Amino acid sequence: MRMYLATYPRKRYKTIAFICILITLFVNSIYFDRSYYSSPLIFGAATGITFTELMLVSLICTFISMRLRKRFPKEEQVIKKLSLLILTFILVSIFFKYLLFKTYAAIPFFETEFNENRLAWVYLSVSIITIFLTFLMESIHRFQAWKTALQETDQLTTAYKQSQLNALKNQVNPHFLFNCLNSLSSLIEEDEEKAEDFLNELSRVYRYLLRNDHEQLVTLHTELDFLNAYIHLLRERFGEGLRIHLSMDEGDHKKLLPPLLLQVLIENACAQNIVSKQQPLIISIASAGYHVLQATYNLQPKTFPRDMDHDSSLDIMVKKYKLLGLELIITKNRKGQQLILIPLISDKKEEEQ
Structure with missing residues (x-):
């Protein structure tokens, strides 16, 4: 078994x-009373041996502590965890102290029985010290955990603000707006009814952007409702050059994901790949089981250079998932296609039911 002690800072070992x-x-x-100070040799030897024994006990107790913290990670288990920690530490200390002083009695040099x-x-003193140190170290551990959680919250807030800025960029993106208005202008001349439908979908897209740019998570159902309007705009623009297939399980519709x-x-796929009737871009987003979407x-x-960093939006989503404790996997499948696995997030209310 590994004791994972290398991860501790040097200051911890010094303490x-x-x-x-x-x-x-x-x-x-x-234990030795006055004889402990009777000779420099006895003082030095006894100090070195007892110190070594205590360091060994400390390492064993550290290993036990890490194991019990993993075994009882929940807040409501803290009393049970502390009770087991104190009991185990006292038993370990008593056992090693017994062996230690039996060893001293067996060595003629120390002239002690x-x-x-x-x-x-010694048992009583060590037990009191053990209880005090256990509570002290648990308090330090909980403070560090709180500090780490606070830092992660700050990071998540930063990533969320970046997502907000990105959403605002999409709202005022001149290229997107220009293409939509250009398509609308063409439709007005060709088919007024289609132009009206296009305008309705365009208003739905911008209404969603304005309403949800401050939300941290939305349901898949809400996202799909917006996505259908967005896809309608893209199909009017790219025609048969863009084929999008959506197939999500009904059970996934209540799950959450970043808006x-x-x-x-x-948008990232369309921006980086050729989209034409001769070379259609085929995008498929479907449920892959275990509340994961596969795109x-x-x-x-x-082939021509891009003047915009389209990956930045997707990078923000990857970072946001990481801070949420999940992973947005982006890779290639066996057919050479881009593959993105999107874990869906369970609502807390749904988990409690």
């Missing part, structure tokens, strides 16, 4: 060593 030195002097003073009365006082994620995915599209990159 443990300092505490062990103090306890060494205290414990040896109780096994004294059960003094050992009992505009699917729109960013489709695929054929790769046919544009």
